[in-house]
Amino acid sequence: MSAVPPVIDAGQPSRMNAALQRILNGNWLVGIVAVVLSILVGSVLIAVTDSGVQAAAGYFFARPLDTIAAIWESIAGAYAAFFRGGIFDYRAATFAEGIESFAESLHRSTPLIIAALGIGLTFRAGLFNIGGRGQILFGAAFGGWIAFGTDLPYVIHPIVAVLVGAVAGAFLGAVAGALKAFTGAHEVIVTIMLNFIALNLLVWALNPGGPLRGQGSSPLTPPPPESSLFPFLFPGYSVTAGFLLAIALTAGVWWLLERSSLGFKLRAVGENPAAARTAGIDTKAITIIAMALSGALVGIAGVELALGETRRPFGSSIDNGVGFEAITVALLGRSRAWGMLAAGILFGIFRAGAVQMRIAGYSDDIVTVVQALIVLFLAAPPLIRELWGVRPDGRRKAAKA
Amino acid sequence: MSTDLVNPMTTSIQRVRLVSWKAPIGYAVIAALSLLLFVGLASDGVATFVLTEADAAIQLAPVDVGARAFGTIVAVLLVLLTGVAFVLATRRRPVPVWLTLVFGLLFVVGFLTWAAGAATQTNTLQVAGLLAGTFGVAVPLIYGSLAGVIGERAGVVNIAIEGQLLFGAFGAALVATMTGSPWAGLVAAAVAGVLVAFVLAAFSIRYFVDQIITGVVLNLLVAGLTSFFYSALMTGNPDQFNDPRLAQFSRFPIPGLSEIPLLGPMFFEQTLIGYLAIVAVLVTWFALYRTKWGLRLRSVGEHPTAADTVGINVNRTRFWNVALGGAIAGIGGASYTIGTGVAFGENMTGGAGYIALAAVIFGQWDPLKAALAALLFGFTSNLGSQLSLIGSPVPSVFMLMLPYVVTVLAVAGLVGRSRPPAADGQPYIKS
Numbered sequence: 001m002s003a004v005p006p007v008i009d010a011g012q013p014s015r016m017n018a019a020l021q022r023i024l025n026g027n028w029l030v031g032i033v034a035v036v037l038s039i040l041v042g043s044v045l046i047a048v049t050d051s052g053v054q055a056a057a058g059y060f061f062a063r064p065l066d067t068i069a070a071i072w073e074s075i076a077g078a079y080a081a082f083f084r085g086g087i088f089d090y091r092a093a094t095f096a097e098g099i100e101s102f103a104e105s106l107h108r109s110t111p112l113i114i115a116a117l118g119i120g121l122t123f124r125a126g127l128f129n130i131g132g133r134g135q136i137l138f139g140a141a142f143g144g145w146i147a148f149g150t151d152l153p154y155v156i157h158p159i160v161a162v163l164v165g166a167v168a169g170a171f172l173g174a175v176a177g178a179l180k181a182f183t184g185a186h187e188v189i190v191t192i193m194l195n196f197i198a199l200n201l202l203v204w205a206l207n208p209g210g211p212l213r214g215q216g217s218s219p220l221t222p223p224p225p226e227s228s229l230f231p232f233l234f235p236g237y238s239v240t241a242g243f244l245l246a247i248a249l250t251a252g253v254w255w256l257l258e259r260s261s262l263g264f265k266l267r268a269v270g271e272n273p274a275a276a277r278t279a280g281i282d283t284k285a286i287t288i289i290a291m292a293l294s295g296a297l298v299g300i301a302g303v304e305l306a307l308g309e310t311r312r313p314f315g316s317s318i319d320n321g322v323g324f325e326a327i328t329v330a331l332l333g334r335s336r337a338w339g340m341l342a343a344g345i346l347f348g349i350f351r352a353g354a355v356q357m358r359i360a361g362y363s364d365d366i367v368t369v370v371q372a373l374i375v376l377f378l379a380a381p382p383l384i385r386e387l388w389g390v391r392p393d394g395r396r397k398a399a400k401a
Numbered sequence: 402m403s404t405d406l407v408n409p410m411t412t413s414i415q416r417v418r419l420v421s422w423k424a425p426i427g428y429a430v431i432a433a434l435s436l437l438l439f440v441g442l443a444s445d446g447v448a449t450f451v452l453t454e455a456d457a458a459i460q461l462a463p464v465d466v467g468a469r470a471f472g473t474i475v476a477v478l479l480v481l482l483t484g485v486a487f488v489l490a491t492r493r494r495p496v497p498v499w500l501t502l503v504f505g506l507l508f509v510v511g512f513l514t515w516a517a518g519a520a521t522q523t524n525t526l527q528v529a530g531l532l533a534g535t536f537g538v539a540v541p542l543i544y545g546s547l548a549g550v551i552g553e554r555a556g557v558v559n560i561a562i563e564g565q566l567l568f569g570a571f572g573a574a575l576v577a578t579m580t581g582s583p584w585a586g587l588v589a590a591a592v593a594g595v596l597v598a599f600v601l602a603a604f605s606i607r608y609f610v611d612q613i614i615t616g617v618v619l620n621l622l623v624a625g626l627t628s629f630f631y632s633a634l635m636t637g638n639p640d641q642f643n644d645p646r647l648a649q650f651s652r653f654p655i656p657g658l659s660e661i662p663l664l665g666p667m668f669f670e671q672t673l674i675g676y677l678a679i680v681a682v683l684v685t686w687f688a689l690y691r692t693k694w695g696l697r698l699r700s701v702g703e704h705p706t707a708a709d710t711v712g713i714n715v716n717r718t719r720f721w722n723v724a725l726g727g728a729i730a731g732i733g734g735a736s737y738t739i740g741t742g743v744a745f746g747e748n749m750t751g752g753a754g755y756i757a758l759a760a761v762i763f764g765q766w767d768p769l770k771a772a773l774a775a776l777l778f779g780f781t782s783n784l785g786s787q788l789s790l791i792g793s794p795v796p797s798v799f800m801l802m803l804p805y806v807v808t809v810l811a812v813a814g815l816v817g818r819s820r821p822p823a824a825d826g827q828p829y830i831k832s
Binding site: 185203 | 610614621622637801809
């Protein structure tokens with residue numbers, strides 16, 4: 001990574017742009033194969049760590065069918081729990097209760113979608129906002145500060161919190177964008193460092209006597225008042241108005257990227273900075289705008305995490321891994337607005353399903369593994385082709401034997 | 402700086418301007434800060450520095466200094482040095498490195514005096530303990546930064562240092578507990594780091610996937626994998642899988658050297674992993690600049706096409722050096738578990754890999770400077786916890802934040818000169 005030479009001034013499109021473009025342009029089949037392969041690997045991990053399988057494997061040669069049955073039981077049990085948690089609880093008495101699982105998935109997908117929109121936006125501009133964590137923390141901190149620090153009526157209260165959170169996130173993004181534009185500092189390094197700066201600032205604000213510290217003995221904020229919380233869409237379901245906001249933002253980002261003149265400039269800078277500059281586009285301004293817009297969206301995701309998902313006093317772990325997961329969602333959605341919406345819902349199902357897996361006694365960390373594997377496979381279509389027996393240069397592997 | 406590479410026309414003009422003013426302005430900012438803190442906000446307390454631990458053979462008397470008087474002296478000296486820097490700058494002379502070192506050391510001493518003098522609990526600062534703890538905190542950072550230096554000098558950005566440290570810590574705890582041997586654990590840690598490095602190298606060198614994306618996703622993958630095995634295997638059977646207390650490296654003080662006041666407890670009362678870190682830094686430094694291996698490594702990172710022309714296999718060189726870096730980072734991870742006898746915990750590295758990355762950049766891609774940066778970052782984080790212990794007015798989080806702030810300033814070109822290897826982060830595709 002070139003920490004200093006500004007990529008936007010370089011003579012040719014950077015390699016990262018090319019790599020991103022390839023990920024963004026790959027076909028859907030690769031995506032499906034990536035998901036299937038990752039779930040296969042996850043199944044193997046579930047089976048080998050299952051105590052029933054380990055016990056049956058001890059006498060594998062005496063009764064091999066026992067081992068196979070135990071493997072089947074562990075994997076089927078894990079994925080059944082996952083299905084009950086993420087899509088439909090077939091054990092529930094009524095359909096209305098069973099579908100609560102999917103409502104929970106939509107609820108859990110909300111911050112992922114919004115944050116992924118922000119990160120995907122920078123991908124399209126040839127930038128890499130890896131500061132999702134810091135921007136979420138900033139958004140949550142400032143949005144939360146509006147929630148319990150001000151007294152506003154219902155509806156207005158969360159709207160103001162969202163706007164303030166967006167400005168806070170945008171500030172953090174703009175810092176990285178401005179440093180990139182004016183000094184050439186690589187935005188990846190700067191945003192990583194800003195993640196930790198934001199985290200430490202939040203820890204400080206949550207210390208005793210800090211501006212965000214609540215009454216209790218643990219480092220948590222005060223409880224946000226009822227008026228500031230995102231309202232539920234339907235009684236009895238966890239999905240909130242935040243999901244509608246996510247859809248609206250998806251439409252907005254789609255319009256911005258695909259239809260507006262600013263979006264055209266963003267994409268032009270992303271695909272060929274030198275050509276964009278020659279065509280009279282102010283690449284420095286575009287860099288700053290892209291990072292600020294991205295930070296604003298991720299900041300909104302932070303507000304949603306605080307006032308839509310958590311709804312209680314929160315601490316410095318409010319981001320809950322969403323900042324990094326959103327990168328994977330943006331890659332899976334190929335940085336297209338509606339693609340990211342779909343990918344976000346898929347990962348929301350993962351998040352909701354993981355909870356049920358944990359309740360059923362399986363380790364929910366397997367979901368993180370599967371998510372990471374999906375993106376790894378997705379990032380390397382040649383790898384998938386190679387697993388299919390085709391070498392990266394297109395020749396069949398079989399010829400070697 | 403950056404524009405040198407792009408536009409040779411402006412090189413000379415740019416260089417004159419940049420060399421002249423950055424250092425003096427940096428000095429001036431710090432001098433102004435110290436005037437404000439050490440004089441303006443000074444307390445009338447007396448700061449006591451305890452220089453030796455209670456059980457040390459050579460005892461030094463504790464040093465008492467009046468916070469206000471001493472702080473004023475330090476601030477005035479800093480202002481004078483700033484003046485020297487400005488004079489040098491107007492004569493177009495670069496500010497020498499030793500001047501910056503003296504300046505930095507003075508500022509640290511002044512800062513400690515101010516912080517201890519204004520503390521609410523006690524005005525006594527255990528300098529010996531502070532330094533002894535510094536190296537322990539810095540060991541994984543040093544290994545991580547060496548891995549980063551080797552990878553980036555070969556042209557592969559290693560964001561996955563965090564994952565390599567974490568997997569090393571996990572592998573060491575698991576294998577050392579299962580075999581009862583810390584040596585087996587150490588080997589396992591290196592292997593774990595290499596495994597992560599293999600994935601990074603395969604994706605970035607063979608499949609030309611963006612190295613940053615690969616690194617970020619690898620960190621997620623390792624965090625998920627280790628947490629999964631932690632909850633699926635380790636929590637149920639800690640005696641069997643996760644109890645490095647019985648298989649840890651013990652500290653062995655080097656006779657004689659460990660009795661040196663201040664430096665003895667810092668460097669010469671370590672475990673094997675600690676001593677190995679010092680050796681690794683020196684060996685890497687020597688090998689990088691004085692051996693055939695180092696020359697080839699640097700050439701594939703600076704100008705892969707030229708290296709290829711003279712018959713160096715660029716991608717193979719990169720692949721094996723990234724793997725070597727992985728082994729080093731994995732051993733660094735071992736210091737978390739079998740180095741201290743602490744059981745493995747989920748995400749126990751807590752972002753140390755990113756601090757190591759910061760040390761690589763702040764250390765200007767040089768093994769010696771990166772290790773010094775890692776020591777500095779270890780010192781600040783250790784100082785943070787010490788200061789909160791004595792009730793200092795500085796919140797410890799601001800000390801913990803320092804590495805990150807310094808790195809942002811460094812990549813922005815405000816502190817030092819950060820120029821990465823020319824082909825850093827770019828895959829080599831033979832045409």
